[in-house]
């Protein structure tokens with residue numbers, strides 16, 4: 001059953017028509033990837049799902065909640081948690097303090113403590129560095145903190161905006177393995193990526209987005225073997 005449904009969504013920034021009848025869906029338990037180049041509309045899609053931009057027309061729903069009208073904080077409370085592009089962790093706060101921020105809307109201290117333990121067991125590197133300041137971490141470690149902070153919030157659907165950006169290939173691999181492990185523990189994932197090679201290794205299904213519309217879709221294996229994807233996104 002689809003938990004997330006986007007149907008014929010149109011988004012404008014003034015005269016810029018950023019999403020043009022965009023349609024896709026995500027089922028419970030999946031990792032779905034939206035692939036696309038710069039300016040394809042990937043970040044706009046994430047912002048649409050988080051209630052930060054509104055569609056001019058079309059449907060956007062998550063578990064029966066209309067995301068086109070829901071308030072951003074209600075969307076977060078419903079379990080849709082967005083890890084934005086560029087990580088945005090607090091550089092003068094420690095790893096632990098950054099992670100705790102993910103639970104700021106939660107009252108149950110026990111839940112927060114359990115999820116912190118989940119983060120530290122998924123990413124032992126963060127446990128080792130729990131007292132280190134965010135700004136002194138490597139790019140990959142900062143990405144781990146950004147993902148960990150979202151986990152502390154208790155996501156049902158984790159929205160990841162270009163987690164591989166600016167990372168070395170080996171680090172990209174580690175981050176993708178962490179995302180796959182989070183999914184294996186029961187969290188549905190929507191990943192937007194320019195790095196098709198890395199994303200298709202962990203995704204179950206994927207959509208190619210070009211100038212605001214889906215142009216191809218299929219299982220990750222099908223897309224990885226599709227000559228159009230190979231030529232445009234996977235290189236020789």
Ligand code: ATP
Nearest residue numbers: 013016017018036037038039040041042043044045
């Ligand atoms: P990138 O990887 O470069 O972030 P993207 O696929 O995430 O690319 P979007 O950022 O969603 O793409 O942008 C989609 C289109 O909307 C682009 O043409 C972009 O120039 C335009 N756009 C995005 N934000 C704004 C804005 N605030 N005002 C005007 N146009 C915008």
